[in-house]
Amino acid sequence: MPAAPFTANPPLRFRGIPDSLATSHLEGSECCLIHADNPLSIQDGVYMNPLVRVGYNGPAYVAVNPITNWLSARSILQGLWINRLRRWTTTTWLKDQVIQYRMNRWTSLSPENREPGDFCIINEMQVLDPQGWGHL
Template sequence: LVRGAWGDRIVELVQSIGVERIYKVTKAVCATDFIEPWKYYDTFATRDTEGYSLGVPIYPWFANIGHAVSRRDVLAGKDRVRVKSCWGGMVAFDGSFFQSPTSSQAGATKGASSGKEVQLPLKFRSEKEPFWDSSECCLIHADIMTASPISTFTYPEHEDQPDKWDTGIYMNPFVRVSYSAGTQKWIWLAKHFEALFSIPQAIINRLARMPRFNPRRAEVEGQVIQDKLWISLKSGKSEEEQ
């Protein structure tokens, strides 16, 4: 695998963060994948630090909404763009979440944010409800955040206080993969000019009303919500059976 088409990118994904960060701070780190040299692909699973989906998928990919932490990280040229979930063609996870606990550890870890007990090892799962955030790509990151406290990593300019936006899940814009040799060949050229896209992307986001509204974004566990359920009269099934 390391000698394959993405071999160099896999090694770079790990080495660019650093061994110490991978094992002591980072819970997951994603590459960035492109369907065209200038067009980001993974709009399905990528969510910014506040759970917003992407804007128009050209640089800097994220929309200028809320605190826009992820967008500002990209524009600042960071190799650790703080996000809530991502995939980007490749992901490196902290393996401890997928291993059975040792005899000295409890079988379940209580999440710091929700108080919910999460059984280790974690497994990829999905939900039956038809919304994007119910895919295994998003849920695995949610389970990891539930199973562990928010990272206490501090940036040099704010050494006296933890970063409340740092979930321990990052996207690395410097590790780029694609789905064709032709796209990969020209990514280097697109990178030289992509900074010019930031202002047009912000304007198009406003005109296109992106990111799209996601009623699930701000929901919390245990919250009572109202939802619409479409039932075909011809199906002969009850609401519970749908």
């Protein structure tokens, strides 16, 4: 991907959702939101290399990047079928409706309330506690 959006004035930056939206028990990943803000995502798409594994700290990085292959062929095949069955038998309609309702309510509060990365929003709240991040 060209670096132009990251070197523009103002440059493209990682961000979170506004605090006023987060109080509605919603969360958005900065890794998703940067693609929502990138004008090149629409014309060029977004590509991800699933073989690149990252961790937020040393132990997490070691856990996902072991010296030997961390997944057996059996666990890969099992995971593929479990995910396929879940996609076939579940729906996100109700979850999406809850998020859309909260987004609409927030948008109606002020004309400045606008979130272009609405597809990045999930029904979850993350808080910082003494043990690290907590999910509510």
